[in-house]
Amino acid sequence: GAVVSQHPSRVICKSGTSVKIECRSLDFQATTMFWYRQFPKKSLMLMATSNEGSKATYEQGVEKDKFLINHASLTLSTLTVTSAHPEDSSFYICSARLTSGSREQFFGPGTRLTVL
Amino acid sequence: DAKTTQPPSMDCAEGRAANLPCNHSTISGNEYVYWYRQIHSQGPQYIIHGLKNNETNEMASLIITEDRKSSTLILPHATLRDTAVYYCIVRVAVGNEKLTFGTGTRLTIIP
Secondary structure: OOOOOOOEEEEEEEEOEEEEEEEEOOOOOOOOOEEEEEEEOOOEEEEEEEEEOOOOOOOOOOHHHHHHHEEEEOOEEEEOOOOOHHHHHHEEEEEOOEEEEEEEOOEEEOEEEEEO | OOOOOOOOOOEOOOOOOOEEEEEEEOOOOOOEEEEEOOOOOOOOOEEEEEOOOHHHHHHHEEEEEEOOEEEEEEOOOHHHOOOOOEEEEHHHHHOOOOOOOOEEEEEEEEO
């Protein structure tokens, strides 16, 4: 149990386009999901906390208008990178927190974004 | 959340026990010690967590010192698939949901 999926696993796009990444909790409901970014050989950096039915909370330095987050249901959160540029190329990882019980976070497999 | 310190890298022979240390000298009384690992190009995987008692599950054992200022994650019989970056994170179990990842320890299992 507690499986989180991400789609797509890998995406290559041209500079200036927008890319949407989906994060789904497959076998549990997640009131809260988190989005992280990881550059090569670096650690994960939290970008934002996504709460179902409300606006996301962004970490300092993360542009909310560039990284649009929508958490429309208890099993799906989306991250849209708008007007992507090469510096947005990174590994994007989501996690979903159990709503009850241990409230642990379970991570998706990640999405590798390459902006040309 | 309290800060943690881990060695940047470690090697361990296949089949031997891998012991990964973590210092968290500023840990508060209500903070738990969590361990995650990240295999290359994958999302992090939860391993184990504990408050003050030693913990064991199917993946690993967690030994926390009596003063709680340090802990050790033990993989009893390391395999090549255990090669990964291991993160020790200290946080309150409820309320503060954020996980703050440090640089972790890159564990390499040697055949």
